[in-house]
Amino acid sequence: MQLTGIHHLTAISAKPRENLAFYTGLLGMRLVKKTVNQDDVSAYHLFYADGKANPGSDLTFFDFPAAPERRGANSISRTGLRVAGEKSLGYWRDRLKQAGGHTGDVTEVDGRLTLPFEDGEGQRLVLVDDGGAGSASPWERSAVPAEHQIRGLGPIVLNVHDLARTERVLTDVMNMRRERDYAAPNAPGRIHVFAMGEGGPAAELHVIEQKDLHEARQGAGGVHHVAFRTPDETQYHQWTERLNQLGIRNSGEIDRFYFRSLYFREPNGILFEIATDGPGFATDEPMATLGEKLALPPFLEPRRAQIEAGLKPLG
Numbered sequence: 001m002q003l004t005g006i007h008h009l010t011a012i013s014a015k016p017r018e019n020l021a022f023y024t025g026l027l028g029m030r031l032v033k034k035t036v037n038q039d040d041v042s043a044y045h046l047f048y049a050d051g052k053a054n055p056g057s058d059l060t061f062f063d064f065p066a067a068p069e070r071r072g073a074n075s076i077s078r079t080g081l082r083v084a085g086e087k088s089l090g091y092w093r094d095r096l097k098q099a100g101g102h103t104g105d106v107t108e109v110d111g112r113l114t115l116p117f118e119d120g121e122g123q124r125l126v127l128v129d130d131g132g133a134g135s136a137s138p139w140e141r142s143a144v145p146a147e148h149q150i151r152g153l154g155p156i157v158l159n160v161h162d163l164a165r166t167e168r169v170l171t172d173v174m175n176m177r178r179e180r181d182y183a184a185p186n187a188p189g190r191i192h193v194f195a196m197g198e199g200g201p202a203a204e205l206h207v208i209e210q211k212d213l214h215e216a217r218q219g220a221g222g223v224h225h226v227a228f229r230t231p232d233e234t235q236y237h238q239w240t241e242r243l244n245q246l247g248i249r250n251s252g253e254i255d256r257f258y259f260r261s262l263y264f265r266e267p268n269g270i271l272f273e274i275a276t277d278g279p280g281f282a283t284d285e286p287m288a289t290l291g292e293k294l295a296l297p298p299f300l301e302p303r304r305a306q307i308e309a310g311l312k313p314l315g
Helices: 016-026 086-098 163-173 233-245 301-309
Strands: 006-013 030-037 040-049 058-063 075-083 107-109 112-118 124-129 152-160 177-182 191-195 204-209 223-230 259-265 271-279
Touching: 006 016, 006 040, 006 075, 006 152, 006 271, 016 030, 016 040, 016 058, 030 058, 075 086, 075 223, 086 112, 086 124, 152 163, 163 177, 163 191, 163 204, 223 233, 233 259, 233 271
Parallel strands: 006 058, 075 124, 152 204, 223 271
Antiparallel strands: 006 223, 030 040, 040 058, 075 152, 107 112, 112 124, 177 191, 191 204, 259 271
């Protein structure tokens, strides 16, 4: 029973219009699902991904009118976005710097070329050269040339107070393996790499221990949770059984319509999700027109008029 990689990462934005412009306009990602937070239908849930909405490429945002995140420990501190090759990183360095905002320099970290940057709300991101491994699904209507488009998620960086407690869950519960440690510029101490499935940047967590750092306070510009891929419902049910047998408190199985979800917190308090690869975002919309209209799962459809009335137009 193996998780196969990062499924999606969900962050928080207090400025959904600016968020949409940044991720679809500047970053050239595709809005593949415009829906609502199923637990709070007054908020949008926006999903950005590659051209075919593949699992592992979804960067998603809850539209919460929250104060800015207070950065600190026991949080997801940076989100990797994969691109292919040094030329792509050069393209992105120039594109991001011309747009203004906080952009670093191309630097080799853990044997890979990287480019750190932030969105307008301080969401910490990093472009990572994945060497062009595996398939890619460019979006033909993106403002970014196909060869430079974002290919998917990973690695994801966590900051925790207690590495040992997190490691036990990653390895003993989630069947990840500790692969290596490395030092990074401006990082406090060494960074510990945990891999799942076949490994590689699409299937890694990078964990930093900071025992004395104050705890983060979640808010706009921060991350809500990270989700991991399980390929089918059979293994999804097995993960539920495993958490229950080990006495790990969890949400129970939740049908999100586009995928099935299972939530729990690792010992330092970071919210994890295990999610199925399917059914996928084309379940209720044609692939060609994903994200163009407000999509609601069947159990919310009877409330469409009320929900739409409570949402602000995105422009």
